Amino acid sequence: MLNGNAPVSGATLERVQTAASELGYRRNALASGLRRRASRLIGVVVPDVANPFYTEVVRGIEDQLRGAGYLLVLCNSDGKIEKQTEYLRLLADQQLDGVILAPATPDLDKLEDAVASGLTVVLIDRRVASTVYDTVTVKNRDDARILTAGLLAASRRIAHIGGPHRTSTAQDRFAGFLDAHTSAGVDPDPRLIFETDYSEQGGYEAMKSLLELEQPPAGVFVGNNVMTLGVLRALSETEMAAAPKIVSFDPLPWWASSVHPVTTGSQPSYRLGRTAADLLLLRLADPSREYADVNIGNEE
Amino acid sequence: MLNGNAPVSGATLERVQTAASELGYRRNALASGLRRRASRLIGVVVPDVANPFYTEVVRGIEDQLRGAGYLLVLCNSDGKIEKQTEYLRLLADQQLDGVILAPATPDLDKLEDAVASGLTVVLIDRRVASTVYDTVTVKNRDDARILTAGLLAASRRIAHIGGPHRTSTAQDRFAGFLDAHTSAGVDPDPRLIFETDYSEQGGYEAMKSLLELEQPPAGVFVGNNVMTLGVLRALSETEMAAAPKIVSFDPLPWWASSVHPVTTGSQPSYRLGRTAADLLLLRLADPSREYADVNIGNEE
DNA sequence: TTGAAAGCGGTACCAA
């Protein structure tokens, strides 16, 4: 009745509605949710909101959910599978309608529990070995290839500072880096390839090592924004005639300022968030729709 | 029964509990909440999570709530009173147990509605004209005084780039700036005092103006982190022999790197979040306790 | 100590 699903006559409906607003009636969402088996709450599980990439993603999700009348429940997993699992259980207990999850590991066992307990799941950022989830990722390989090609146009000595190889994002970006080399007919120098943990400190240390080489690279491809900030810190500590060109896969946060120019991809973290929220709302509306695997690129 | 509040014998209790876990029983939080009139959900309303200050605050709140088994519902008000009001209503509808709010305006009318509808409110960051709320702020005036005094020790020509005067934070920080001048027996130069809107662009423009002066200041006190990033951008665009010393009220985010050294206060945004969450949990446990007005400073 | 029953505030269904 109060949600308009009842076959009441216009007059009665109106009478009820004015009465309701005059009395300041507010629907109790808990009671409603209990009956309808839905809470109008969406969970978001990310490694850390304090990482500027996820901050933007979360903001995008929130903006999109707001329009649909959903509220966002924020969870930080710190990339730990136990925290992620615990949160998924809690979210299921709270009867959340769905979860947007940036998986801590490519490993899916626990995820199935979550789904079994009634959570609708949308995956973001990292792809996992399964096609039964809506997934939103960025065009890691293509974008990395394009960015690297830009560097190779100026020089053949290009370094790579990447994330942990167990993550799909780091793999894909490294593959793009190699693609560009292949196209350009250049053999990458293994001494210029660094694998770190996607951290500021990792980027800093890798860049330090590069700068200490007898022949530093002419350009550096850096696999994410946080590492790039470490790279910039390393650069700022070093005096040199010709600093290497820096290309960062992610854009730096809007408030980051730097003396050293950095070329970046326009990784659309905000749009990624909106898209993920969209997919989740669509699936909630129609659980039988086909699974989507959206790949957000630099276009537009 | 399932929450242990029932006068059951040990044996029965245990029997039920093992049965429950074997069957994979999970309590329905919606039903439980409906009955107990509590949802184990806490709302957080901030202007924008993407502002590094609030990002840290939110992270602090989340970590603290997690330990207590509460979930965090994130809302961005964009500093707009309408969005804030709408969210408070939504949160009340969802029967949230409480809200941690960074008020968009010093104006409280709507807040009372929220409380009337059953929300327990804790205020953060900006103080409002009322003593009937738990409040957590930073020691704006003292910290600003100390930071400014550091600059005055080196020179008498110190500029001030502050936030909007209608906010309590900007007022207090400016007062601290003046305090330091009084102690040092220095008259502040009004041409060096800028009021902006706490934005990166505002900081940028103010700094540009300062650099264009015939006699630029020897030091600049900047009222928040975001403006400081604008200030740094302005500096990076300008070549000069002796750049002014920059002091930022807030610390820059951990990943920020900069060529220009910046002295910062150690504004404990993370701790502010934890403290706010603590206060809220305490009040939820004992609604009649005295209102707290906590002032977090640089000590420790 | 135990079990049964009422009710939190809605929604959905059914007979009138």
Place this chain on the structure above:
DNA sequence: TTGGTACCGCTTTCAA
């Protein structure tokens, strides 16, 4: 179309 009633799953109370 309408009003009445059962029921969502849990907590609390009350009688046995």
